[in-house]
Amino acid sequence: MIERHLMKLRARDEVDAEEEEAIRGTVAEVREYRSREVIVRSHRALETSNILLSGVACRQKDLSDGRRQITELHVDGDYTDLHSFTLKSLDHEVMALTDCTLAVIPHERLQEITRRFPHLTRVYWFATNLDAAIHREWALSLGRRNAAERMAHLFCELHVRLGLVGLVDGESYALALTQNDLAECLGLTSVHVNRTLMQLREDGLLEFRGGRVTIHDLPRLRALAEFDESYLYLERRRR
Amino acid sequence: MIERHLMKLRARDEVDAEEEEAIRGTVAEVREYRSREVIVRSHRALETSNILLSGVACRQKDLSDGRRQITELHVDGDYTDLHSFTLKSLDHEVMALTDCTLAVIPHERLQEITRRFPHLTRVYWFATNLDAAIHREWALSLGRRNAAERMAHLFCELHVRLGLVGLVDGESYALALTQNDLAECLGLTSVHVNRTLMQLREDGLLEFRGGRVTIHDLPRLRALAEFDESYLYLERRRR
């Protein structure tokens, strides 16, 4: 059930059998959400966190006039809101962008495994620090990359992150987002996203249609984005 | 020495005498850096972290053609790179924007106090999650706020964060940054920062000159920025 979550942890650290068992034991419940449903509301006291088992979810913040920014995308196996374990409430919403299945993990169970397994504490601390690293890379995109570079970078990031959990088929992966969702990730309007997608397609870099991304020229895509995957901390080492 | 660091921790949690003593014991050394010196290089194996004792430092990332984005500003009492404790190396540089003094904390000492004090582990885990919350708010600014709103928001954030450590005098605080530094925080050019500053000044919101920010109308500044300080997690509670 949480196999993809374990795959992801194992890509960056060692997790032994006993730790794995403890992690499996943290799951209290499994819930389903429909596309566009809010999974976690902002500014509410929280006593559980969630692992995304399947689907695409996001963290988003907005302004009063409706301007909205997605600050991170989540895919299968991601903890969407592990940070609420110490924050106790969130500064953003977590929302389902497609139908989603999530495992619910009570904070008290996290408290317990961090007490029993100091190493797992660091594994999960690392995981939240990785989210922050992704935020920083997005800040670089939003602040300094133009539309095409930003978009190329996002597709490269997802290519790696989905690849880690076995969801990339050749150079293609499922991504059931709307162009407006992309716009809210990239700090653009959906109209400009549409035009930028067409440009990337005409340039032979990739196609995005029917909820699927097909990369035609990964080296050029990475070069355009100046994509350097080191911010995803892919080394498997003791944390 | 690390009084401001403790002030900041105490604004969000309780730290008892024994824990405080342990924290003081983590400091191995104190170092000075000149303005513009690199404090921590990216992509290098790290075995220490740093608490900023005085000065302004930043985290920054750049693209090959020189475009640069600052992803967070650090002020007195901040851990500039606590996340390297689990990340082991950084995806960005830490740089001094003014002359700075930093306390050096070996990771092995952090390892030790997290073993002895599970609560302190959560206090510091919280601290890195707070950095991520700041990153998200900056993403909202970079993606969706216009130049004046972004700038207003940044000055509001610093007003609160410097206030926490006693560095705000009335509605004024020292901030020895150049307009170009601001531009690199805000995803703008220094020319446009200059024009935006003039506009904020003409509108009677604030002045920024001689390395000092003077806020003339805090309510209007906050309204312009839609500043909601809850992302800074100012409630004092057990983490």
Added chain:
DNA sequence: CGGTTGTTTGATAGGCCTCAAAGTCAGTGG
């Protein structure tokens, strides 16, 4: 098959960038 959601296209506007140069100021040294 009408209704709804999402994509595509077109025309126009504006916010911010680029390039360039002048102005200001603190610090340095003769």
Added chain:
DNA sequence: CCACTGACTTTGAGGCCTATCAAACAACCG
């Protein structure tokens, strides 16, 4: 005490990237 320097700020003109507004088109769905 003043020329000199370098770093930073300010101003101006022009242009581009992306937003805005509007409407047509396509695809999905009950």
